[in-house]
Amino acid sequence: MAEKEKLTIAVLSGDLERALAAFMLAVTGASMGMEVSMFFTFWGLNIIKRNEGSIKSKGLMRKMLNLINRGGSRRLKLSKFNMFGLGTWVMKQLMKDTNMPSIDEFIAMAHQMGVKLIACTTTCGVMGLPPVTDTFRSEVESLAGAAYFLGEARQSKVTLFI
Amino acid sequence: MAEKEKLTIAVLSGDLERALAAFMLAVTGASMGMEVSMFFTFWGLNIIKRNEGSIKSKGLMRKMLNLINRGGSRRLKLSKFNMFGLGTWVMKQLMKDTNMPSIDEFIAMAHQMGVKLIACTTTCGVMGLPPVTDTFRSEVESLAGAAYFLGEARQSKVTLFI
Amino acid sequence: MAEKEKLTIAVLSGDLERALAAFMLAVTGASMGMEVSMFFTFWGLNIIKRNEGSIKSKGLMRKMLNLINRGGSRRLKLSKFNMFGLGTWVMKQLMKDTNMPSIDEFIAMAHQMGVKLIACTTTCGVMGLPPVTDTFRSEVESLAGAAYFLGEARQSKVTLFI
Numbered sequence: 299m300a301e302k303e304k305l306t307i308a309v310l311s312g313d314l315e316r317a318l319a320a321f322m323l324a325v326t327g328a329s330m331g332m333e334v335s336m337f338f339t340f341w342g343l344n345i346i347k348r349n350e351g352s353i354k355s356k357g358l359m360r361k362m363l364n365l366i367n368r369g370g371s372r373r374l375k376l377s378k379f380n381m382f383g384l385g386t387w388v389m390k391q392l393m394k395d396t397n398m399p400s401i402d403e404f405i406a407m408a409h410q411m412g413v414k415l416i417a418c419t420t421t422c423g424v425m426g427l428p429p430v431t432d433t434f435r436s437e438v439e440s441l442a443g444a445a446y447f448l449g450e451a452r453q454s455k456v457t458l459f460i
Numbered sequence: 461m462a463e464k465e466k467l468t469i470a471v472l473s474g475d476l477e478r479a480l481a482a483f484m485l486a487v488t489g490a491s492m493g494m495e496v497s498m499f500f501t502f503w504g505l506n507i508i509k510r511n512e513g514s515i516k517s518k519g520l521m522r523k524m525l526n527l528i529n530r531g532g533s534r535r536l537k538l539s540k541f542n543m544f545g546l547g548t549w550v551m552k553q554l555m556k557d558t559n560m561p562s563i564d565e566f567i568a569m570a571h572q573m574g575v576k577l578i579a580c581t582t583t584c585g586v587m588g589l590p591p592v593t594d595t596f597r598s599e600v601e602s603l604a605g606a607a608y609f610l611g612e613a614r615q616s617k618v619t620l621f622i
Numbered sequence: 623m624a625e626k627e628k629l630t631i632a633v634l635s636g637d638l639e640r641a642l643a644a645f646m647l648a649v650t651g652a653s654m655g656m657e658v659s660m661f662f663t664f665w666g667l668n669i670i671k672r673n674e675g676s677i678k679s680k681g682l683m684r685k686m687l688n689l690i691n692r693g694g695s696r697r698l699k700l701s702k703f704n705m706f707g708l709g710t711w712v713m714k715q716l717m718k719d720t721n722m723p724s725i726d727e728f729i730a731m732a733h734q735m736g737v738k739l740i741a742c743t744t745t746c747g748v749m750g751l752p753p754v755t756d757t758f759r760s761e762v763e764s765l766a767g768a769a770y771f772l773g774e775a776r777q778s779k780v781t782l783f784i
Contacts, residue, residue, distance in 0.1 A: 312702075315472065315502045316472065318586075319472055319583075322606045323606055323610065326605075330610060340642075341639070357719070359715045363709075363712055366705070379528050388524055392522070392525070392586045393586050395519070395521065396585030398582075398586055420646060421643075423720030423722065424642075424713055425716075444647055444650040447647070448629070448651055448656075452627060452780060457619075457781075459783060467772070478634065481634055481664060481745075485768055485771075488772055492772060492773075539665075540691075541690050543690070547687075551687070554684070554748045555748050557683065557747070558748060560744075617776050618778075619781075621783055
């Protein structure tokens with residue numbers, strides 16, 4: 299049996315539009331029979347951070363960073379024209395209007411379709427996040443570092459850095 | 461005859477510097493004998509939106525988004541140091557000074573060299589744009605979705621996400 | 623003897639987090655036995671610009687651009703939550719705390735591990751920088767254009783655009 303072609307997506311950005319693009323491609327790739335991995339790093343960790351509950355992080359710096367950068371799929375904003383939330387709100391209306399899934403729906407869909415969601419351990423530290431599975435949503439399969447990402451990318455037909 | 465190597469570029473950003481980078485690479489790839497496709501999505505749609513005339517979009521949300529995000533190749537700005545247009549103006553002067561083509565010239569050049577310009581249908585909706593060829597410049601060959609992009613990327617020697 | 627697999631990274635961004643991601647991947651790739659090239663363009667040129675001394679650029683436009691965009695590895699900022707330097711300072715504290723190398727240390731490390739650092743000639747002009755090796759740190763091996771980058775990318779197992 300032929301092995302599946304791989305698609306590996308690194309998501310560094312936590313902007314709403316880049317998160318949407320990443321999930322559209324991941325879900326489309328999976329539906330085309332590709333084996334898809336998404337690797338979340340830096341602001342991208344915001345996308346897969348738990349929405350509910352607060353994260354217990356040690357030290358003043360981490361507490362500060364978690365206060366100004368709360369994260370979670372429902373707090374993602376557009377990189378432009380956010381205008382105190384108005385631009386992001388307009389786009390979310392248009393998403394509903396054109397039947398585009400929300401980020402929460404995309405995460406559930408991707409998970410069901412076998413897309414592997416991986417949190418970058420190396421950058422949890424500088425983002426003030428405890429590098430444990432509890433920090434992230436239940437759909438997140440594992441935590442791994444840059445070597446794991448490059449290992450996947452080397453075997454991939456398509457690698458995207460978003 | 462050997463098949464041409466493919467270069468596929470996804471352009472999500474509408475920032476002047478990223479648009480320039482995308483076209484430099486597309487035009488260089490074509491001049492090296494590669495078969496080049498550019499796939500514009502989200503803010504990248506601004507680059508290939510018609511400059512003249514207004515777009516007839518239905519509904520208040522779409523009208524609002526088109527008002528705040530007019531788009532068109534001549535309205536692209538730098539992502540940093542725009543400073544109410546000053547930074548962008550300075551860079552445009554330096555572009556002239558160093559004989560770098562403008563975005564309009566790059567689009568014409570790319571089109572003449574056989575670079576395929578494709579607008580993403582899936583994101584037209586959330587950007588408040590009617591997903592028809594009339595929305596875009598005449599150089600834009602077609603509209604297509606994420607599956608088309610991934611299909612091209614799978615066959616490509618180089619895929620870039622800009 | 624088998625040839626080494628190549629990793630080619632284009633760095634367009636001058637944001638601290640993207641610079642860090644690029645160097646983490648470059649250094650990890652080199653440690654995995656890959657042959658790594660980093661190609662700096664547009665704001666990415668800021669990362670490898672000399673920290674000390676001023677750059678002698680001719681013409682008012684270039685002088686202006688160099689004044690507002692001083693560059694250098696120690697002036698890189700976060701793309702978000704910079705908050706007049708506070709956010710960037712917090713992240714730099716967390717980098718120390720988690721033993722993550724600074725950009726200066728990453729550049730030295732990458733250079734020692736044989737990672738090739740290349741400055742993009744084509745964009746030096748529009749960034750107001752003289753396209754000579756003197757503009758950049760001593761670790762920068764050479765200057766080259768878009769054709770060189772695509773040539774490397776065509777031979778690479780993994781190409782990333784950051």
